[in-house]
Amino acid sequence: MPNKKQESSLQAPYTFDVEWEALMDDKKFISAFLSEILEEYVVKQRWYGGKSSKLKYIELQEYFRIQQKGEVYYGLLLEVNFEEAFYQHYFLPIAFVSDESFAEKDRILPLSIKGQEGFIIDALNLEAFRKLVYERIITAELNDTTRVQYHHSLNFNGEPYESSKFMGMEQSNTSIIINGKSVIKFFRRIYADKNPDYEMSRFLSERKGYKNTPPYQGSLSIIDTDNVSVTIALMQELIPNQGDAWDYMLKELHKVFSNLENKHINVDHLPDVQLFDRLKINDVPPQIIDWAGLNVFLKLQTLARRTAEMHIALGSEFEDTGFTPTNFTGDYEVWLKNRLLYQFQNRLNTVENNLHRLKDLSLDLAKEFLERKNEIRKRFVDFDWTKLKGERLRVHGDYHLGQVLVKDDDFYLLDFEGEPESTIRDRKVKQPPLKDVAGMFRSFHYAVYATIFNNEDSYPYSRGELFKAGEILYRYFVGVFMETYVDLIQKQNINIGYSQERIFILKYCMLEKAVYELGYEMNSRPLWAVIPLQGIMSILNKTN
Ligand SMILES: Nc1ncnc2c1ncn2[C@@H]1O[C@H](COP(=O)(O)OP(=O)(O)O)[C@@H](O)[C@H]1O
Numbered sequence: 001m002p003n004k005k006q007e008s009s010l011q012a013p014y015t016f017d018v019e020w021e022a023l024m025d026d027k028k029f030i031s032a033f034l035s036e037i038l039e040e041y042v043v044k045q046r047w048y049g050g051k052s053s054k055l056k057y058i059e060l061q062e063y064f065r066i067q068q069k070g071e072v073y074y075g076l077l078l079e080v081n082f083e084e085a086f087y088q089h090y091f092l093p094i095a096f097v098s099d100e101s102f103a104e105k106d107r108i109l110p111l112s113i114k115g116q117e118g119f120i121i122d123a124l125n126l127e128a129f130r131k132l133v134y135e136r137i138i139t140a141e142l143n144d145t146t147r148v149q150y151h152h153s154l155n156f157n158g159e160p161y162e163s164s165k166f167m168g169m170e171q172s173n174t175s176i177i178i179n180g181k182s183v184i185k186f187f188r189r190i191y192a193d194k195n196p197d198y199e200m201s202r203f204l205s206e207r208k209g210y211k212n213t214p215p216y217q218g219s220l221s222i223i224d225t226d227n228v229s230v231t232i233a234l235m236q237e238l239i240p241n242q243g244d245a246w247d248y249m250l251k252e253l254h255k256v257f258s259n260l261e262n263k264h265i266n267v268d269h270l271p272d273v274q275l276f277d278r279l280k281i282n283d284v285p286p287q288i289i290d291w292a293g294l295n296v297f298l299k300l301q302t303l304a305r306r307t308a309e310m311h312i313a314l315g316s317e318f319e320d321t322g323f324t325p326t327n328f329t330g331d332y333e334v335w336l337k338n339r340l341l342y343q344f345q346n347r348l349n350t351v352e353n354n355l356h357r358l359k360d361l362s363l364d365l366a367k368e369f370l371e372r373k374n375e376i377r378k379r380f381v382d383f384d385w386t387k388l389k390g391e392r393l394r395v396h397g398d399y400h401l402g403q404v405l406v407k408d409d410d411f412y413l414l415d416f417e418g419e420p421e422s423t424i425r426d427r428k429v430k431q432p433p434l435k436d437v438a439g440m441f442r443s444f445h446y447a448v449y450a451t452i453f454n455n456e457d458s459y460p461y462s463r464g465e466l467f468k469a470g471e472i473l474y475r476y477f478v479g480v481f482m483e484t485y486v487d488l489i490q491k492q493n494i495n496i497g498y499s500q501e502r503i504f505i506l507k508y509c510m511l512e513k514a515v516y517e518l519g520y521e522m523n524s525r526p527l528w529a530v531i532p533l534q535g536i537m538s539i540l541n542k543t544n
């Protein structure tokens with residue numbers, strides 16, 4: 001493939017004799033802007049997901065105008081090409097400002113156009129831009145047939161714009177809070193399709209009236225040159241909250257582990273239970289309730305109820321083929337195995353190449369992971385669709401405690417974009433709903449081990465005892481969640497399979513998730529790789 005990197009042609013001070021409205025048609029500007037300016041700018045952004053690969057060149061895939069009453073901004077769709085022979089698309093909205101005080105952050109380029117000095121900046125920094133997008137959404141025509149399409153839900157009457165600010169959370173997209181009541185999430189990584197977050201948000205809240213996700217309010221999408229609708233932004237109601245369920249769980253677990261000492265608990269005397277056994281609260285032994293407290297189990301029941309209700313809504317569609325439930329098939333089996341074996345090979349390579357970055361327990365577990373590769377591979381191959389009687393549905397796809405907001409005594413489910421590594425098509429494939437449940441169980445396991453590793457010194461127990469107590473607690477969490485989830489979903493006639501099928505799918509999906517997580521952690525926070533490694537071994541070592 002020819003290297004498209006352009007020769008340097010843009011000289012500071014960057015001066016152009018065209019209006020801002022015509023700048024994007026200036027080929028000299030475009031080629032220099034992409035190769036000299038954006039290549040440096042993009043790689044430094046929090047939202048840029050190509051940091052572990054080598055950028056080759058950037059192309060402008062397309063651009064569109066975001067405009068109102070003579071006020072013009074450009075939405076750029078950038079195609080970032082990598083030396084490793086793949087590419088990613090990113091959305092970057094740009095504005096030209098002549099007042100330096102508007103260009104304090106995310107300044108991309110100083111330039112002079114038609115004698116007017118100023119800066120190109122990321123338009124999201126500009127209140128006028130955020131206001132414009134909000135106003136265009138709330139005043140959108142019902143059937144917008146233009147290329148840049150704004151949409152608002154008929155359930156939503158947008159109030160006049162008053163204020164906006166960045167959400168300010170650690171996130172891979174960029175969310176803006178409007179009037180303290182709405183959130184507009186501008187997707188940064190763009191796929192040539194409707195974003196699953198948009199599709200699921202609209203389907204669940206607008207079409208099915210599911211209450212425990214932020215109601216869909218509106219969106220911005222473009223019709224690209226191939227006539228495909230590409231989601232650029234999603235607007236939802238802001239849910240006032242007390243943080244996410246991950247932080248909530250870590251606080252609860254710290255109390256539970258501290259109780260080991262406070263309540264003089266001998267870990268060897270804690271009653272145990274089989275993983276996946278269904279438990280009503282009354283089935284949880286008094287010693288366990290005394291140790292962990294009743295509240296956390298009640299909360300898990302609520303979370304299980306909200307999860308089941310989400311799947312009941314997702315399984316109740318009979319018209320829109322993107323959502324209608326379906327069965328297991330041979331094609332699904334081939335797709336699944338190909339994907340998982342490819343992912344597993346990638347994880348083996350990542351671990352092999354990064355062993356030098358691991359030590360102590362991580363290193364021991366990573367070596368065991370490599371030694372047991374054939375056993376793991378066999379588990380992935382051991383999937384026979386003819387034995388499975390349950391349904392497949394559209395699912396959350398990346399369900400974990402960090403995707404759940406805590407509000408009073410209830411939970412709200414967020415971020416239906418799916419696993420960041422999967423292709424957009426793979427994210428829309430219907431899956432057993434237990435895949436989400438398995439994701440949540442992995443998250444419980446994560447939270448248990450994160451609590452132990454974060455606070456080990458403050459619990460006067462050996463690591464072996466803490467692991468043992470943690471695994472027991474985890475099994476009770478799983479059991480209580482299972483009982484509420486399975487009971488509710490079966491009452492609503494969603495077929496998640498017979499008892500052995502359910503356990504098979506949960507184990508299969510948990511191994512899949514833990515292997516996925518191993519790659520995620522090795523790439524983003526290697527110190528955490530010990531948690532999925534511990535999870536993989538705990539799944540492999542379970543005999544039943
Ligand atoms: N509608 C909402 N109401 C309240 N907080 C929200 C809402 N949407 C997102 N958030 C907050 O922003 C964070 C990031 O949102 P998320 O959709 O997960 O973005 P990303 O896809 O960029 O990770 C969430 O964890 C949550 O704390």
Ligand SMILES: O=P(O)(O)O[C@H]1O[C@H](CO)[C@@H](O[C@H]2O[C@H](CO)[C@@H](O)[C@H](O)[C@H]2O)[C@H](O)[C@H]1O
Nearest residue numbers: 246398400401402419420439442443446517520
């Ligand atoms: O929230 P994202 O959609 O970006 O999901 C990615 O990042 C998650 C971490 O923030 C990662 O989740 C893993 O770590 C969580 C604790 O931080 C834990 O609760 C999850 O169970 C575990 O999978 C997720 O896998 C990744 O896709």
